[in-house]
Amino acid sequence: MQRSIIFLLSLAVLVVSYGCQAQPAAAPMMVEKQSFSFENFTTVSGEVIPEVTVGWESYGELNAAKDNVILITHFFSGNSHAAGKYSPDDPLPGYWDSIIGPGKAIDTNKYFVISSDTLVNAFPNDPNVITTGPASINPETGKPYGLDFPVVTIRDFVEVQHELLTSLGIHKLHAVVGASMGSLQALEWSVAYPDMVERMISVIGAGAMDAWTIMALEHWARPIRHDPNWNNGDYYDAEPPLTGVTSTLAMITQQAMHPVIMNMRAPKPEVMSEQALASVTNSTPVLDYLFANSRVRAPLADGNHLLYLVRANQLFVAGHEGDLATGLAKVKAKTLFLPATNDLLLQPYLAKRAVAELEKQGKQPAYAEIEGIWGHLDGLFSIPSQADTIEDFLAH
Amino acid sequence: MQRSIIFLLSLAVLVVSYGCQAQPAAAPMMVEKQSFSFENFTTVSGEVIPEVTVGWESYGELNAAKDNVILITHFFSGNSHAAGKYSPDDPLPGYWDSIIGPGKAIDTNKYFVISSDTLVNAFPNDPNVITTGPASINPETGKPYGLDFPVVTIRDFVEVQHELLTSLGIHKLHAVVGASMGSLQALEWSVAYPDMVERMISVIGAGAMDAWTIMALEHWARPIRHDPNWNNGDYYDAEPPLTGVTSTLAMITQQAMHPVIMNMRAPKPEVMSEQALASVTNSTPVLDYLFANSRVRAPLADGNHLLYLVRANQLFVAGHEGDLATGLAKVKAKTLFLPATNDLLLQPYLAKRAVAELEKQGKQPAYAEIEGIWGHLDGLFSIPSQADTIEDFLAH
Numbered sequence: 001m002q003r004s005i006i007f008l009l010s011l012a013v014l015v016v017s018y019g020c021q022a023q024p025a026a027a028p029m030m031v032e033k034q035s036f037s038f039e040n041f042t043t044v045s046g047e048v049i050p051e052v053t054v055g056w057e058s059y060g061e062l063n064a065a066k067d068n069v070i071l072i073t074h075f076f077s078g079n080s081h082a083a084g085k086y087s088p089d090d091p092l093p094g095y096w097d098s099i100i101g102p103g104k105a106i107d108t109n110k111y112f113v114i115s116s117d118t119l120v121n122a123f124p125n126d127p128n129v130i131t132t133g134p135a136s137i138n139p140e141t142g143k144p145y146g147l148d149f150p151v152v153t154i155r156d157f158v159e160v161q162h163e164l165l166t167s168l169g170i171h172k173l174h175a176v177v178g179a180s181m182g183s184l185q186a187l188e189w190s191v192a193y194p195d196m197v198e199r200m201i202s203v204i205g206a207g208a209m210d211a212w213t214i215m216a217l218e219h220w221a222r223p224i225r226h227d228p229n230w231n232n233g234d235y236y237d238a239e240p241p242l243t244g245v246t247s248t249l250a251m252i253t254q255q256a257m258h259p260v261i262m263n264m265r266a267p268k269p270e271v272m273s274e275q276a277l278a279s280v281t282n283s284t285p286v287l288d289y290l291f292a293n294s295r296v297r298a299p300l301a302d303g304n305h306l307l308y309l310v311r312a313n314q315l316f317v318a319g320h321e322g323d324l325a326t327g328l329a330k331v332k333a334k335t336l337f338l339p340a341t342n343d344l345l346l347q348p349y350l351a352k353r354a355v356a357e358l359e360k361q362g363k364q365p366a367y368a369e370i371e372g373i374w375g376h377l378d379g380l381f382s383i384p385s386q387a388d389t390i391e392d393f394l395a396h
Numbered sequence: 397m398q399r400s401i402i403f404l405l406s407l408a409v410l411v412v413s414y415g416c417q418a419q420p421a422a423a424p425m426m427v428e429k430q431s432f433s434f435e436n437f438t439t440v441s442g443e444v445i446p447e448v449t450v451g452w453e454s455y456g457e458l459n460a461a462k463d464n465v466i467l468i469t470h471f472f473s474g475n476s477h478a479a480g481k482y483s484p485d486d487p488l489p490g491y492w493d494s495i496i497g498p499g500k501a502i503d504t505n506k507y508f509v510i511s512s513d514t515l516v517n518a519f520p521n522d523p524n525v526i527t528t529g530p531a532s533i534n535p536e537t538g539k540p541y542g543l544d545f546p547v548v549t550i551r552d553f554v555e556v557q558h559e560l561l562t563s564l565g566i567h568k569l570h571a572v573v574g575a576s577m578g579s580l581q582a583l584e585w586s587v588a589y590p591d592m593v594e595r596m597i598s599v600i601g602a603g604a605m606d607a608w609t610i611m612a613l614e615h616w617a618r619p620i621r622h623d624p625n626w627n628n629g630d631y632y633d634a635e636p637p638l639t640g641v642t643s644t645l646a647m648i649t650q651q652a653m654h655p656v657i658m659n660m661r662a663p664k665p666e667v668m669s670e671q672a673l674a675s676v677t678n679s680t681p682v683l684d685y686l687f688a689n690s691r692v693r694a695p696l697a698d699g700n701h702l703l704y705l706v707r708a709n710q711l712f713v714a715g716h717e718g719d720l721a722t723g724l725a726k727v728k729a730k731t732l733f734l735p736a737t738n739d740l741l742l743q744p745y746l747a748k749r750a751v752a753e754l755e756k757q758g759k760q761p762a763y764a765e766i767e768g769i770w771g772h773l774d775g776l777f778s779i780p781s782q783a784d785t786i787e788d789f790l791a792h
Contacts, residue, residue, distance in 0.1 A: 273711070
C-alpha cells in the first residue's frame with residue numbers, strides 16, 4: 001500500500017516538498033476511507049447494476065444546515081484521496097492537499113469537503129480504492145463482470161455521487177470542483193442538478209470531447225486490447241494483461257507531462273548506446289525511467305476498468321443530449337474555468353469553447369490559466385498559483 | 397497501387413487542390429522510380445548488410461559540373477516520391493510538389509533534385525517503395541531477416557544516400573532539405589560531410605531527440621509489439637501483425653495533426669451513440685474515420701520496419717557522438733530551420749535548441765516558423781507559405 005502511494009504520487013515530490021517549505025509546518029490532516037453501497041443502479045445506457053459500492057472520504061465538518069458542502073471529483077488515474085493522510089507515516093498527502101485543508105483555499109474550517117471514488121476506477125486493486133466495475137463480482141453469477149459490465153458515462157459517475165450525498169442528507173452543494181476527468185463530472189453536476197450546485201470549478205477541463213481528443217483517448221485503449229492476455233476482457237481466472245496496461249499507463253504519464261518537466265526529470269538520452277543498438281526491443285535509460293514506474297503501478301490497475309474509463313471520457317458532452325449548448329443552457333451555477341496554458345492533453349481551447357458558449361448564453365463564466373512547466377499536470381502541481389482565485393470564487 | 401497513393405496522400409487533397417487553383421495549370425512533371433544497389437554496407441553499429449537496395453527518383457537535369465544537386469530526405473511514413481507524377485493518371489503528385497518543379501521554390505530548371513527511399517522504410521509493401529530492412533531476404537539464409545537485421549541509425553540512412561550520390565559522380569550538394577525524419581538526415585548530412593554540403597534546410601525538425609520525444613516514439617512501437625501476430629518479429633511465413641500496425645499508423649496520423657484541422661475534417665462526435673454505449677469495444681464514427689484510413693494502409697507497411705524506424709529516430713543526435721554541440725561544431729553549411737508553430741509532435745523548441753547551439757558557436761542559422769492549422773503536417777501542406785524563404789536561401 002505504501003509503495004502504491006509512493007509511485008502514484010512520485011511525480012509530486014518536488015512540488016509538494018517546495019510547498020511544505022513555503023508554509024509553516026502543520027500536523028497533517030488525518031482522513032479515513034469510507035464505503036458507500038446501494039442497490040439497483042440504472043445506468044444512462046438503461047442497464048441495471050444490482051449493487052454499487054464506492055469509497056469516499058471527507059475533510060472538515062458538515063454544518064447543521066448541511067449547506068457548506070464542496071464536492072471534489074477525481075481525475076482519470078486518481079481516486080477520492082484529495083487531501084490529508086491516512087496515517088502520519090504516509091509519505092505524501094492527497095493530490096490537492098496544497099489547496100484543501102484548514103486555512104487553505106478550500107478551507108476545511110469552513111467547508112465540509114467530500115470526494116468519492118468513481119465507478120470503474122482505474123486502480124481497483126489499490127487497497128485505498130473502493131469501486132464497482134468489470135473487475136467486481138457480478139452477484140448474479142458470482143464471477144467478475146468482465147465486459148458484461150454496462151458501459152458507463154460521466155453522468156453515471158455523477159448519479160452515484162448524488163446517491164451518496166442524498167444518503168448523507170445533503171441537497172445543496174456550495175461548490176463542485178474537479179480536475180481533468182473530474183472537471184467533466186463537475187460540469188455535468190451543474191447541468192444535471194442545476195438547482196443543487198451553486199458554484200462549479202473546472203480545472204484542466206472541457207465542456208465536451210472533440211474528435212481529436214476522442215482519438216487520443218483511443219490510443220490508451222489499444223495496448224490493452226492488443227495484449228493477448230486481455231482475452232476479450234475475460235482474464236480474471238488467468239494472467240491479467242499487465243504488459244498492455246503498463247504501456248497504457250506509460251502513455252498517459254508521458255502525455256500528461258510537458259516536455260520541459262519531462263526532460264528535466266528523465267535521464268539524458270544516451271548517445272550510441274550499445275544496448276539500444278543491439279536490438280530494437282532493448283530498452284534505454286530514458287524508456288526505463290518511464291516504464292519502471294508504470295510497471296509497478298500496473299498490477300494495481302485493471303485493463304477493463306481502463307477501457308471503461310476511456311469510453312466514459314470519449315462519450316462526454318455536458319448534459320449528454322443534443323450538443324454542448326443544450327447542456328450548458330441548464331447551468332445555473334457560477335462557473336470558473338482553469339485550464340493549464342501548457343497542457344498538451346486537454347488543451348485550453350476545450351475550456352475556452354465551454355466559456356464562449358456560456359457567454360453566448362448571457363452567463364458570466366470566470367476564466368484564468370494555470371501557468372507552469374508540467375503540462376496537463378499543472379492542474380495538480382501548479383494549482384497553488386490559483387489558490388487566491390479559487391478562495392475568492394468560493395467566498396462570493 | 398493507385399489506392400495506396402490515394403490513401404497516403406488523402407490528407408493533402410484540399411491543400412493541393414487549392415495550390416493548383418492558385419497557379420496556372422501546367423502539365424505534371426513526370427518521374428520514374430529507379431533502383432540502386434551496392435554490397436557489404438557496414439552500419440554504424442558495426443554490422444555488415446551484404447546487399448543494400450533502395451529506390452530513388454530525380455527531377456531536373458544534372459549539370460556538367462555536377463554541382464547543381466539538391467538532395468531531399470524523406471519523413472517517417474514517406475518515401476522518395478517528393479514531386480511529380482509516375483503517370484498522368486496519378487491522382488496526386490509527390491508530397492512537396494508545391495515547392496519542387498520548374499519555376500518553383502526548388503527550381504528544377506536550375507537544380508538536379510534527387511531523393512531516395514531510406515533503409516527500413518515504413519511501407520516496404522508499397523509497390524512504389526524500394527528499401528532494405530527486416531522484411532528483405534537475407535542472402536545468407538534465403539529468408540527475411542526479421543529481427544536479425546541490424547539496428548540502423550539516421551547516419552546509416554545518410555551513408556546509403558552517400559553511396560548513391562557517389563555512384564552518380566556527385567561530390568557536392570548545393571543543398572540538402574528534409575522534413576521531420578528527413579530533417580534529421582539533412583542535419584546529419586551537414587555534420588557527416590561538412591565539406592560536401594553547402595546549404596541545409598531542416599523543416600519541422602530537431603537537432604537531437606529529447607527524452608519526451610523518445611518516449612512519444614516508443615508508444616508507436618508498443619501496439620505492434622503487443623500484437624500476438626508480431627511473434628517477436630518472426631511473422632513472414634504467417635499472418636502479419638496488421639492490427640498492431642493499424643493502431644500505430646492511426647496514432648501517428650492523429651499526433652501529426654493539430655486538433656483544429658482534425659476537428660474540421662472528422663465527423664462530429666455522436667451524443668449518446670447506442671453503438672458506443674453497447675460495448676467499450678464498439679467503434680464510433682470518429683474512430684472509424686481515423687482507423688479506416690490506417691487499416692487500408694497497414695498491409696503496405698511492415699511492423700518490424702516501423703520498429704526499426706522508431707529506434708533510428710530515438711537514437712538521433714546530430715553527429716551521433718558526444719552531444720548536440722559536438723555534432724553541430726562540424727557543420728559548415730548555411731542552415732535554415734523551419735519548424736511549424738502548431739506542431740505537437742516535433743515542437744519548435746527542438747529546432748530552437750539546434751539554432752541556439754549553432755549561434756553559440758558563432759554560426760548564423762536562419763529561422764522562421766511555418767504558420768498553419770495542420771500541426772506537424774504544416775511541414776508538408778503549409779510549406780508554400782515559406783516558398784520565398786526557401787528560394788532566397790537556395791539562391792545565396
